[in-house]
Amino acid sequence: MTKSFIFFSMLYLSGVSGVNIIDGTVAVPHSRPYIAFLIITKERQLEMCGGFLIYPNVILTAAHCKGKAITVILGAHYHSKNEKSQQRIPVQKMITHEAYNDMTLENDIMILKLQFNATITKEVKTIRLPSEDDHFGPGTTCLVAGWGLTSFPGNSSNVLREVAVKIKEHCNSHFPVCKEQMTKIDFFKHDSGGPLVCPGRNNIPTAVGIVSYMNRENCEDSHGSDMYVNVPAYLKWIKSKIGVSCSGHRSTDP
Incomplete structure (x- = not known):
């Protein structure tokens, strides 16, 4: 089976929602030009x-x-x-x-x-895509950005927001990277399709994942997992x- 998704844990408690940035910070204008x-x-x-x-x-x-x-x-x-x-x-x-x-x-x-x-x-x-020289192992700090919900329930953001996440561990052959449980941190609708960006070779920002969906009951559910398409598997x-x-x-x- 193709390694289609990767899981990430939150670096700190302000986050993303499978498809919206919940409690993230406003990005520096035009700092994510891709x-x-x-x-x-x-x-x-x-x-x-x-x-x-x-x-x-x-x-x-x-x-x-x-x-x-x-x-x-x-x-x-x-x-x-x-x-x-x-x-x-x-x-x-x-x-x-x-x-x-x-x-x-x-x-x-x-x-x-x-x-x-x-x-x-x-x-x-x-933005750069990954190469064979890149390694995105456990502990790698990455970034998700988007215009999704800023609270739940609530409205989507007019300004670009972002949140830091980190790779936790490898899980199994179906899901190559795991994420920890989250607390009120997610990504819901308008962030779908956005990039998961990690530091690649020479610390160049690299698109490692694509925001896919949130596997939980709702935005307040801290036991679900956020799903990202694993870009290296599709190069x-x-x-x-x-x-x-x-x-x-x-x-x-x-």
């Missing part, structure tokens, strides 16, 4: 997700964030404001994993190809879909 805010058109409503820029015209997110159409907002801190730093780009093509299961959320990963390249600026940048799939050679160079324009 973060994307997705506006998703469904049959009867609009939904929101997170994502992250891995190439100027490629976003990585969760497969359950798919819809009839998606608009990507890059360079946002206040996503609801018309900031000068923002770039709004329609999605040209959605590529969900062929083995994605919308009941179990196994293989919950999706590539979004943008209609045109994002302009790389101080507020809009790509070959990602590269095959966007035309990247084994050396890491783009061979075609997606």
Whole structure:
């Protein structure tokens, strides 16, 4: 079975919610320039997700964030404001994993190809994907950011919030990394699809996971687990879909 998810424990008691940042701190504006805010058109409503820029015209997110159409907002801190730093780009093509299961959320990963390249600026940048030289073992401190709920019950955040988490231990072949129990710390809806960022080679921020879902009764449940797609397990799939050679160079324009 593919190692699809990884678990993390909270570094301190202010947190994330399987799909919302609960009690996290406000991020320094534009300090996470790879973060994307997705506006998703469904049959009867609009939904929101997170994502992250891995190439100027490629976003990585969760497969359950798919819809009839998606608009990507890059360079946002206040996503609801018309900031000068923002770039709004329609999605040209959605590529969900062929083995994605919308009941179990196994293989919950999706590539979004943008209609045109994002302009790389101080507020809009790509994030590095893992390589074989990276090691993200127990005790590694990582970061999750998003615009999800700030309390439960409550409203989603207009500003980007973040929280530190750390890898606890390896569990089993199905779930390669475990997370501790959490206390009022989660991620609920609008953080889905956002990156789990850990320090990679030379401490370069690296997208190690994708926020997938929260496995608990509710946001107050301290006994559940938060689920992240394990990006290293999908590197070959990602590269095959966007035309990247084994050396890491783009061979075609997606």
